[in-house]
Amino acid sequence: MMTMMTRAAIAALLLGATGAQAANLVVNGDFEAGNTGFSSGYTYIAPAGQFSLYPEGAYTVDTNANNVHNQWASYGDHTSGSGNYLIVNGAIQSGVTVWESGPIAVTGGTNYFFEAFASNMCCGGFTGAASNLTFSVIGDVSSAVLNTYTTGAPGVWQGFSNQWNSGGNSSVVLRLINGSTDFSGNDFAVDDINFGTTSMVPEPATWAMMILGFGLVGSAMRRRKVVAA
Secondary structure (H helix, E strand, O other): OOOHHHHHHHHHHHHHOOOEEOOOOOOOOOOOOOOOOEEOOOEEOOOOOOOOOOOOOEEEEEOOHHHOOOOEOOOOOOOOOOOOEEEEEOOOOOOOEEEEEOOEEOOOOOEEEEEEEEEEOEOOOOOOEOOEEEEEEEEOOOEEEEEEEEOOOEOOOEEEEEEEEOOOOOEEEEEEEEOOOOOOEOEEEEEEEEEEEOOOEEOHHHHHHHHHHHHHHHHHHHHHHHHHO
C-alpha cells in the first residue's frame, strides 16, 4: 500500500511539473522600456508623427508602425497588442547592426534557447522588398548563426527559434543584421527577443501550489494520527 509520505512526494512532483519558465537573459527584449538596454548601428529617431521614420537606416521604439510612417501597416506589438516594439526603416548599406544586446554571461557546455518575433511593415497599397534578417550569437570563444528570416505579409508577427550550446563560451552578445539593401520596402519590426537556459524554473504560482499541497498533506497526516490514537 502506498504510504502517506510517498503520496506526498508524488503530489509535490506533479505540482512542481506544472507551469514553469526559464528567465530571459536579454535586457528589454520586449522593448517595453523604450530605447534602452541595446545598441544599434542605425540612427535613433524619437517618434514625432507619421513622417518621423522616412530616412533609411533609422529606427524607433513605439506602439504602432503607422504612428511614425504613413505608408506602414497599422498594428500592435506581439507581447500584448498595446506595448512597444522595435520599428526599423532598413538601411541601403550592407552589414549594419540593427540591434545588439549587452553582454550576457553564459555557463560553458549548456544549452540555451533563442526566440524572437518579426514582421514586415510595408506598405499601404503596395508591397515593397522583404527584409532578410539574421540573428547571431557572438561569443568570446566562438560564434554562430541562430536564425535567418525573410519577412512576409505586412503586419503579421512571425516567430522563429533555435537552440544553441555555449561550448567554451563564458560571455556572448546577440546581434541582428539585415541582409537586404533595397530602398523600396525593406521595413520591418522586431519584438520579444528571448534567450535563456532550457532548464525550467518553477513560477511563483507553482511554489504557492506546492506549499499548499504540503500543508494539506501534513494536515491529513496529523488527522490520521489522531484517529489512530
